Amino acid sequence: MSNVADAVFAHAFSEPDRVAVRASGREVGFGALRDAAASVAARALRAGVAPGDRVLLVAPSIPEFVAAYYGLHAAGATLITVNVMATTPEIAYVVEDADVSLVVAWHETAGAAEKASAAHGLPFWSLPPLDEWDVSDRVKAPVDLPDDATALIIYTSGTTGRPKGAQLPISAIAGIVDAAEHVLEFDEDDRTGTALPLFHVFGQIMVMHLAISFGTVVSLLHPFDPRKLVEMIRDDELTIVSGVPTMWIAVLHAAGDATPEDFSRLRLATSGGASLPVEVIGAFEEKFGTRIREGYGLSETCGWATSAPLGAEPKVGAVGRAIHGVDLEIRDLDGSPVPTGEVGEVWIRGPIVMTGYWNRPEANADVLRDGWLRTGDLGTLDEDGDLRIVDRLKDLIIRGGYNVYPSEVEEVLYAHPDIVEAAVVGVADARYGEEVGAVVVLRDGAVLQPGALRAWAKERLSAYKVPRLFHVVDALPKGPSGKILKRALDRDALVGTGVAAGAR
Known part of the structure; x- marks a missing residue:
């Protein structure tokens, strides 16, 4: 207790x-x-x-x-x-x-x-x-x-x-404290x-x-x-x-x-x-x-999973090794471990892992497997066990350390009376790491007023989720099933777009 x-x-x-x-x-x-x-x-x-x-x-x-x-x-x-x-x-x-x-x-x-x-x-x-x-x-x-x-x-x-x-x-949070005692060498x-x-x-x-x-x-x-x-x-x-x-x-x-x-x-x-x-x-x-x-961690692991050992020189580009009590594996899409140095999905096991998402049985069945957490991140492990994050399996944007979920932003944009289609993507940014960009299709005759659109979106979204970059196109690229192909979007067209002026 x-x-x-x-x-x-x-x-x-x-x-x-x-x-x-x-x-x-x-x-x-x-x-x-x-x-x-x-x-x-x-x-x-x-x-x-x-x-x-x-x-x-x-x-x-x-x-x-x-x-x-x-x-x-x-x-x-x-x-x-x-x-x-x-x-x-x-x-x-x-x-x-x-x-x-x-x-x-x-x-x-x-x-x-x-x-x-x-x-x-x-x-x-x-x-x-x-x-x-x-x-x-x-x-x-x-x-x-x-x-x-x-x-x-x-x-x-x-x-x-x-x-x-x-x-x-409680046990997961206690697991973080136990790991810190071994890894970070706290004293009074x-x-x-x-x-x-x-x-x-x-x-x-x-x-x-x-x-x-x-x-x-x-x-x-x-x-x-x-x-x-x-x-x-x-x-x-x-x-x-x-x-x-x-x-x-x-x-x-x-x-x-x-x-x-x-x-x-x-x-x-x-x-x-x-x-x-x-x-x-x-x-x-x-x-x-x-x-x-x-270091590297997720909300699902209490914010921590890897750390560079204090007694070792940290490797540039790496986020350290599994902390005390935690196991890491890199697996392919079938869930089988891949050889050292090869890219795959990061899986985590240990006392720090969540028990599951609240009232989300289907999501839990997808990400929790026999005590392991599928992170959705792509990475590699080297011969020393140091992890390098390569990319994300999905489209999560991290702006200034805050997670921005594109679908949430898109859902809001689709509610705007002048927007017919929208796709939200991350755009490389020197200050924030990634900036939130939106590629939109407008209804016939509509004109995008970025200041008004930003003010409208800010009433419905936290400030860091509001797109700063906007690009208007006639149509969004789609696959055979009609799904929008974000990988086909021209992110360069978002950089320096006039509609983003003064948006910080």
Whole structure:
């Protein structure tokens, strides 16, 4: 029996004054974090939240997120976290799909969540600043749950259908902590930090939860500002910092005349979400005195599966080896292992793998096979077991570390009265890794007004999902069955298209 919030209570008992979270000049000790979380748990239990009930949390990367997160876990809830940029329809979809019983949101970004909860007749809690919380009524300890109880449902666009909720049990999250103990060599003097969003599995589990689990302080930055992140690494004397390629590129430009001596305690920088250019890795090492180590993982594996060993020189272009307790195989389309060095689909097995997608038996039968997870990614393994990601089996776009599912965007575009056909694709972009591009066919006589179209789409999609590049064609290429052939689209025609002007 266990609970994701156990570490908060344990560290608060042994070292209540030890700093747990830093953000915007604020410091929250483990004792204060425990009290705040325990008050949330008490309120949730009074409200009738039962173990396994799904609760939606919408908040930025701030101490209030951390306190609410562990408080809801302490009550035994299954937590769902979504982007603060999510629109009312996007939140409503998750609320309906997961049969959510309570919605909790940070007061400054609560509009869409409050509307979605009201539309479904659900109770809604607005989170005020932490110093306004009433912590007089608190639970003494987290609710004990079976190790296989679902702690999180992380909605991931994946590559087919509407977003699916990956169910992550307590045991899988514990498996990440166990692997980190073997791989990352945490000690009590470490100081971690990030500007990653905590709603995402990378920031939530791989940064926040690992820091809390090992009793180390985590510094949070919201919103992302490259200059402020450089200052946070220096001023908070971070030893571990995590981000995605777009962040590292921006940080390098913001570092100015800084030297490695300014970041003397930094021992580890980690990157995920997309491939990191070789030039960026070299420039970061020269400026910050440490080499960025790339890793690989999915929402379905709690955000982690491979990592470059600390004692070995990371290989450029590789994302490391299977972490402790995890097995990797490269298989062909028939599910048979391929020889070393050959390209195939990445399969993963281990305690970190999800138990399945929420209410998606057909999808589960497709991706979960005898304890193995089919990732949908193409890669190779070399003789040392280092993984290289070659491509994606499907059309998932990764823009600045965020997954963008083309069909979801296409579905919205098709609802526009002037659009007859639409195909959404990723276009290489120096800043974001990939940019979202849309090739569209208009009804006769219609004229595309990009500003109005973007504003229209932004009401229905998170900002990072809205296409920045548009190209109008007379017809989309199709196969014999009438299926649109995205591989036949001219992506070069999207680059620098006039309709994208000023779209950042």
